[in-house]
Amino acid sequence: MKIKNAPRIREMIVTPIAITDPPLLNAAGLHAPYALRTIVELITDDNISGVSEIPGNISINESLEEARHLIIGRSPIQLSSIGHELENYFGKETASQRGDTPWDQRKLVHIFSAIEVACLDIIGKITGLPVVDLLGGKMRERVPFAAYLFYKYEGAGGELGFRINEHATGWSAPRQAKALDPEGIVQQAKAMCTEFGFRSIKLKGGVFEPAQETAAIFALRDAFGEHIPLRIDPNALWTVETSIQYGRKMEGIIEYLEDPTRGQKNMSIVRQALKTPLATNMCTTSFDDIPGSVAVGAEDIILSDHHFWGGLRASMELSKICATFGRHLSMHSNSHLGISLAAMVHLGAALPYLPYDLDTHYPWQSDEVITAGRFHFEDGAVTVPSAPGLGVELDKQALARLHQQYLDCGLTKRDDETEMQKVVPGWKFEAVRW
Numbered sequence: 001m002k003i004k005n006a007p008r009i010r011e012m013i014v015t016p017i018a019i020t021d022p023p024l025l026n027a028a029g030l031h032a033p034y035a036l037r038t039i040v041e042l043i044t045d046d047n048i049s050g051v052s053e054i055p056g057n058i059s060i061n062e063s064l065e066e067a068r069h070l071i072i073g074r075s076p077i078q079l080s081s082i083g084h085e086l087e088n089y090f091g092k093e094t095a096s097q098r099g100d101t102p103w104d105q106r107k108l109v110h111i112f113s114a115i116e117v118a119c120l121d122i123i124g125k126i127t128g129l130p131v132v133d134l135l136g137g138k139m140r141e142r143v144p145f146a147a148y149l150f151y152k153y154e155g156a157g158g159e160l161g162f163r164i165n166e167h168a169t170g171w172s173a174p175r176q177a178k179a180l181d182p183e184g185i186v187q188q189a190k191a192m193c194t195e196f197g198f199r200s201i202k203l204k205g206g207v208f209e210p211a212q213e214t215a216a217i218f219a220l221r222d223a224f225g226e227h228i229p230l231r232i233d234p235n236a237l238w239t240v241e242t243s244i245q246y247g248r249k250m251e252g253i254i255e256y257l258e259d260p261t262r263g264q265k266n267m268s269i270v271r272q273a274l275k276t277p278l279a280t281n282m283c284t285t286s287f288d289d290i291p292g293s294v295a296v297g298a299e300d301i302i303l304s305d306h307h308f309w310g311g312l313r314a315s316m317e318l319s320k321i322c323a324t325f326g327r328h329l330s331m332h333s334n335s336h337l338g339i340s341l342a343a344m345v346h347l348g349a350a351l352p353y354l355p356y357d358l359d360t361h362y363p364w365q366s367d368e369v370i371t372a373g374r375f376h377f378e379d380g381a382v383t384v385p386s387a388p389g390l391g392v393e394l395d396k397q398a399l400a401r402l403h404q405q406y407l408d409c410g411l412t413k414r415d416d417e418t419e420m421q422k423v424v425p426g427w428k429f430e431a432v433r434w
Contacts, residue, residue, distance in 0.1 A: 006075045007044035007126070014064045015039045016056050017402035018409045019367040020158030021335055022175060024150040027206030027235035028429050029420030033157045034409045035335035039369060039399060040064065042076065042118040050076065050121030051394050052114045053339035053369075054307050058412035060110045063090065067111060076119035076126075079313070083112050109286075109310045116311035117343050117390070124389030131343070131390055135316055135350035142381040143348035146231070146357040147198035148333065149188055150364070151207045153423070154178035171195035171363065181212070182219035189220060192363055198380035200255070200357040201228060206235040210246045210434050221253050229357070233258035236282050237433040243270040251276050255356070256301055259283065262432060264298035271297060279303055281332040287318070294325050301356065305332040307340070312347050319351050333359035338370040341382070342390040345375075349384040367402060371395045 018034035025031075036056025043049050054060070070085050090108050120131050132138045155162035156176045164176040174191035178184060189201055201220055205213045213232065220230055236259045238246070243260035247270060250257070258279040261270055271278045279301035284293040285308060293299065302322055304315045315329075322329040329351060331344060341362050348358055357380065368374045370392040375382055385391025420427045 006077050007046045007048060007122075009042050009071055009074055009076060010045040011041075011043040012064075012068055012071050013041040013043070014061055015041070015399055015403050016058075016061050016406045017369065017399065018056070018406040018411060019335070019337060019365055019402060020156070022157040022364060023153040023155045023162060024204075024364065025152055025207045026150070026204055026416065027237045027433075029416030029418075029427065030153070030423060031157070031335070031416065032409075032411055032414070032419045033159075033161050034405065034411055035365070036406065036411055036414060037335075037337060037340075038064070038114070039339065039394070040114040040118050041394060042071070042115070042122060044076065044122060048122050048125050049394070050118035050123075050125070050389065051339055051392070052117035052121070052343070053337060054110050054114045055334055055414070056406075057110075057414070060107055063107055063111055064114065067115075071115060076122040079116055079119055082115060082119075083310075086112055086115075106308070109308055113307050113309075113311040116313065117306070117339075120312060121389035128388050130384070130386055130388060131312070131346040132349045132384055135312055135346065138349050138384060139352060140349055140354065140384075142378075142383050143345045143354070144200075144357040144379075144381040145196075145198065145360045145362075145377065146200040146202045146229075146380070147189055147192045147196070148359055148361055148363070149185055149192070149201060149203045150179070151185070151204070152177075152179050152188075172366065175364065175366075182216040185216045186219050186223045190223065193224075193380075196363055196377040196380055198357070198377075199228065200380075201230050202258075202359060203230070203232045204235075205232045206237040206433070210234070210238060210242055214246050214249055217250055217253060229255040231256050231258060231279070234260050236260070236262040237430070239432060239434065240266050240269050242434050244273045247274045247276060258303070264289070264292050264296050267298040268296040271299065277301055277328075279330065281305060281308075285309075287314075287321075290321060290325070293327075299327070301328045301330055303330050303332040303359065305334070306343060306347055307334070308332070312343060315347055316350065319353070323353070328353070328355050330354075330356040331358035333361050335361045335365060337362075337365060338368055338372075338375055338392055339390065339394075341375055342370075342385055342392045345382050345384055346390065367398070369395055369398045369402060
């Protein structure tokens with residue numbers, strides 16, 4: 001297929017939005033009533049539009065605006081050149097800039113992933129191909145996801161905050177319920193798996209003492225049986241000794257243990273002591289981290305996130321590196337809407353190997369910003385969109401409403417520690433707690 005005079009990017013629209021988020025607990029504290037996302041739309045001189053979605057942060061939004069002069073006038077097919085210019089302008093990032101929180105605090109990877117996904121959406125529309133074909137072609141028709149459980153306070157989030165909608169039905173009702181003990185976690189899991197058909201389960205840990213969270217894993221095993229794979233993520237809050245102690249208790253029960261402890265060296269010690277595979281999205285989070293990972297044997301599974309690894313093509317490169325050095329690749333998630341989910345599904349369909357169900361926060365979100373409405377899960381999986389590009393279209397009315405919600409809520413960045421202090425005065429995030 002020959003493309004003459006590839007179009008140029010004429011316009012870039014950066015729109016911060018706020019989406020309803022329940023009071024979910026994690027190692028860094030408590031989710032705010034709204035999660036922040038940023039929608040980027042690139043429009044070519046012949047009016048082809050490409051969209052992307054990234055975690056919202058005022059600093060990243062300002063940097064996107066600052067990068068406008070590097071994007072306008074460029075062809076969307078010049079992704080390597082655009083990436084090079086962005087790095088020259090903002091400077092090369094280091095792994096240490098990721099920070100200690102469960103989410104990635106780097107800037108450049110977010111900026112480039114936003115531009116890349118929107119450009120791939122445009123290229124797909126130009127060529128008539130879905131993004132999965134631009135990544136090498138479809139390896140599977142449907143991409144499986146895992147139920148993602150959270151300890152949480154009662155509440156629906158958004159305007160309701162810690163209050164609930166007593167008229168809610170279906171998954172919307174248990175999504176509001178508190179889950180602060182093994183029984184609550186099991187009830188949450190049953191409701192989520194009933195609604196979405198998930199066939200594996202992940203528990204976000206790092207909230208309570210390891211004994212309580214381990215008890216929740218055993219309660220899930222009793223409730224669902226050995227045919228449902230389980231996993232737990234303490235977000236690196238455990239010491240090496242704690243990781244080994246409770247890792248051994250869960251051997252034969254969990255399919256993998258995600259980031260039990262902090263740093264590649266500590267992860268390697270735990271990995272040598274356990275039979276259970278270790279996964280990470282905290283100790284190996286960039287290509288610069290790979291040599292250290294291989295040298296010490298830090299993990300068995302890398303949980304990629306195209307928002308944090310610099311886009312979809314970078315994630316495909318990562319899959320080759322993982323195969324070379326005996327790693328598996330799966331996928332990390334953050335609070336997101338349908339544009340991010342579409343990108344994740346295209347990537348998940350293109351990856352050569354997909355041994356584990358992918359993470360997704362999508363069931364926890366109730367808003368949407370695409371015209372077709374919320375994605376449908378069947379048996380825990382999402383069918384790969386077949387339309388050109390990402391296969392989704394931006395709902396401009398929903399975008400305007402969610403942008404107004406952003407302006408009204410007053411949040412400009414994620415700060416789970418401050419939100420937690422509203423419930424537990426004086427609470428502080430600790431990089432290692434148990």
